[in-house]
Amino acid sequence: MRDSQREFAYTRADFDRLRQLSRDYSGIQVPDDKFDMFYSRLAKRLRALGLSTFRSYVDYLSAHPDLEFTEFINSVTTNLTAFFRENHHFEFLAKQALPQICKQSVGRKTLSAWSAGCSTGEEAYSLAMTLHEHLPGDWRFQVLATDLDTQVLRTAAAGVYPLEAVARLGERRLKQWFQKGVGRQDRRVRVKAELREAIEFRQLNLMRDWPELSGFDLIFCRNVLIYFDRSTKEALAKRYWQALRPGGYLFIGHSESLHQLDTGFEALGQTVYRKPER
Structure with missing residues (x-):
């Protein structure tokens, strides 16, 4: 997705800060190829919070971890499972x-x-x-x-x-x-x-x-x-x-x-x- 097509301003620095927060909180390693996934998964959180940039979301997440970290982790984690898998x-x-x-x-x-x-x-x-x-x-x-x-x-x-x-x-x-x-x-x-x-x-x-x-x-x-x-x-x-x-x-x-x-x-x-x- 090109930057001009994005609803919210989003940079590599925003992504790097978000994945560092993910690692610090949950231990989850986020690879480089999840850049677009993070945008698509978290855009709804920016809408819900009335924020206009991912930088402001990172700041909000850092300032209010008790309020937002659960929503953040819920948004970016993938849950694939089935009965009697493996x-x-x-x-x-x-x-x-x-x-x-x-x-x-x-x-x-x-x-x-x-x-x-x-x-x-x-x-x-x-x-x-x-x-x-x-x-x-x-x-x-x-x-x-x-x-x-x-x-x-x-x-x-x-x-x-x-x-x-x-x-x-x-x-x-x-x-x-x-x-x-x-x-x-x-x-x-x-x-x-x-x-x-x-x-x-x-x-x-x-x-x-x-x-x-x-x-x-x-x-x-x-x-x-x-x-x-x-x-x-x-x-x-x-x-x-x-x-x-x-x-x-x-x-x-x-x-x-x-x-x-x-x-x-x-x-x-x-x-x-x-x-x-x-």
Whole structure:
């Protein structure tokens, strides 16, 4: 887009200041090719605030972080997800991880899982479905699902999706875990209460302290590490190591790796990692 076609004045210096603020706040690395994306995503914020230039928006954002940073991050982050995306992780969970966790957990019949960067909730619900279907009947579990973006968290907590989003789940899962809408909602489904109540959705900035989060058997953090530089990836992986129980599992995205990072994890293949039991 040429400068003459833009509604608001926008320079490379504005972009550089905005992506530095994004990195400082969220750890997200913004590459050079996102220049136009930042303009298109943030123009609506300038309209809402009655501002005429991106420089004035940067100044406003810097002066009023408590008021505007959530809107800023919501605007510039991308949320792409699906039910049972990268299904090999859920197959590994059902066939290998859960039997091993049950075997090693003498005297304990509870499981704790975390979907970090849960987006609109499909991953967290897929995780909860897998746990319901494959844990022994006398076991209980709880899933924590977190994201920086408050808008996607509202969608996730509501648990309402278009029919197209669940088309590949199969008839059995659709009947067991979803209610079909009626009337004007007939092209939508809602996750049943039993599944929604097993998940706590919460806003969380992974770059901030979260000392209360620990004792997890499973952490899914998929397609999140790709946004960070090497040192941030390593630091975050080490924090996940601390948050996991001995013998716990970390699942990351297919395009991500902990290779050559000092984390303490054992690589199991297909972007699955395990914290040693000792």
